[in-house]
């Protein structure tokens with residue numbers, strides 16, 4: 066019954082996937098359109114890709130986005146990992162419940178409000194808005210995502226490993242550095258990637274936090290689109306989609322392979338008793 | 339067996355620093371209490387452990403064995419009382435500064451490091467010269483017979499091998515004291531028994547003091563020079579395995595270690611060298627050695643091991659204690675059989691007899707009328 070082909074299943078599958086991927090497919094197809102008009106197909110061409118790389122404004126925005134992404138996700142990873150560690154490992158300290166609840170607040174606070182409050186903060190302390198403030202703003206809202214990912218790993222982490230490290234002569238910091246961190250590294254890296262993606266993706270908070278000197282790619286695309294969708298933007302989006310797809314596919318294939326290999330080695334090892 | 343050999347305690351082993359009033363203990367717990375909130379996990383406990391001892395902490399789950407051990411390792415601090423190691427107060431010393439290493443119940447091997455790097459982990463953080471570390475690691479790998487597996491990661495070796503890596507890692511720094519928390523709990527029975535002997539060999543070879551935690555009484559009896567029986571955060575008895583088995587100080591110890599028949603009664607008479615216990619109106623009183631701290635007329639419990647109880651078809655003419663009953667059940671174990679004999683008042687007595695004859699010629703069968711008998715020194719009178 067379960068494997069039987071049915072019209073209902075086929076239809077649901079088609080509809081679901083069409084819903085998800087049709088918009089993206091159209092965008093990708095039109096990025097290879099030789100016509101300037103987005104809605105009229107005039108033959109295959111890669112000229113918009115060429116033009117994109119010669120458009121200085123886009124390239125500048127791309128560089129700003131990358132810088133912001135790298136800096137903010139790194140900052141968020143450091144802060145988020147520290148927060149997760151203290152919340153999971155710090156034992157019971159005064160206000161622990163309050164803290165652990167509050168760290169997740171940015172997950173539910175609307176971006177507009179986060180952005181606005183950051184803007185007010187930057188103005189009131191007299192910080193010049195630019196790349197620096199976008200980095201701070203992105204780190205602020207993405208560190209809670211990192212902290213969620215890392216603390217879920219820490220919860221299942223065998224505490225005895227840290228105690229073994231202390232027992233063998235590590236100071237607490239050495240134990241964290243040479244035992245805890247290497248073991249939770251996959252979670253820390255996923256946290257970093259998540260923060261990086263969130264930063265690449267963000268339009269609202271960046272718009273609030275940035276000044277005239279810094280424009281990120283989403284801000285650039287958004288402002289361009291208001292003047293009309295250009296094929297250049299389709300090309301840019303296609304590039305972004307490809308990068309993300311390649312990244313996701315490679316990591317999942319690698320993880321899968323590693324899991325299979327590990328399973329096989331464990332089975333072989335168990336036979337030796 | 340002559341009466342004398344049976345009574346005159348157990349032959350004292352050559353190694354018995356606990357009997358020597360001059361001996362200085364390696365570890366001394368003095369009135370240690372550990373509370374978790376309101377819960378008292380260790381209750382005013384005092385204990386001496388001597389150098390080169392293989393000391394076992396035995397008790398049911400939750401009685402505080404791990405807590406006691408974690409206080410030695412430095413992961414918990416006593417709420418009250420003091421702990422000294424070689425005469426030095428270790429309570430304020432953090433775990434990484436103590437000359438104590440622990441083998442964890444879960445082994446706690448570092449999954450990202452190879453077997454050799456796991457063993458080298460502690461050495462790299464000691465004052466051992468870099469050039470000597472490789473040699474020491476190799477020596478430890480040799481000790482636990484894992485040279486071939488030096489480059490493997492923990493998930494690439496079997497459970498038994500992991501257990502040995504954990505042991506080698508804990509021993510690599512040549513600690514004054516090695517703590518083993520249920521080290522063999524995860525192994526299957528056969529491997530477990532082999533490993534117990536390996537552990538004893540290693541302990542003897544290195545002369546390190548071992549403190550092992552276990553809830554398996556056979557394991558404690560096999561490996562340890564002395565056993566501490568714990569109950570609810572207190573020590574009930576600390577003694578050699580032989581004495582714990584033959585001379586338990588309480589009903590709890592007698593019941594916890596090995597198999598035992600317990601008969602509740604009351605002391606009827608106390609003479610110069612023996613006591614009688616009445617325990618059922620229709621039954622003759624039991625004669626046994628003098629109890630400690632129980633007066634005439636007080637309630638008591640008579641404890642006797644099944645192998646000290648003989649069964650026979652006729653009443654043995656010279657038996658001090660002989661009780662009639664009928665065979666209820668026979669448990670055949672190959673080399674011996676356990677007979678459950680129901681006495682006239684319903685009390686069931688277990689008797690264990692070696693099977694010197696082949697099965698077909700065995701003397702007793704179900705429902706047979708038999709006599710159970712035992713000497714005056716076979717059992718003990720304990721407090722109720």
Ligand SMILES: Nc1ncnc2c1ncn2[C@@H]1O[C@H](COP(=O)(O)OP(=O)(O)O)[C@@H](O)[C@H]1O
Nearest residue numbers: 374377379397398399400401402403404405406
């Ligand atoms: N960190 C802790 N917080 C609260 N209670 C604890 C803690 N550690 C142990 N206990 C309690 O102390 C008692 C003794 O525990 P433990 O020493 O682990 O027992 P054992 O090793 O003999 O099974 C148990 O009832 C346990 O629940």
Ligand SMILES: [Mg+2]
Nearest residue numbers: 403404405519
């Ligand atoms: Mg335990």
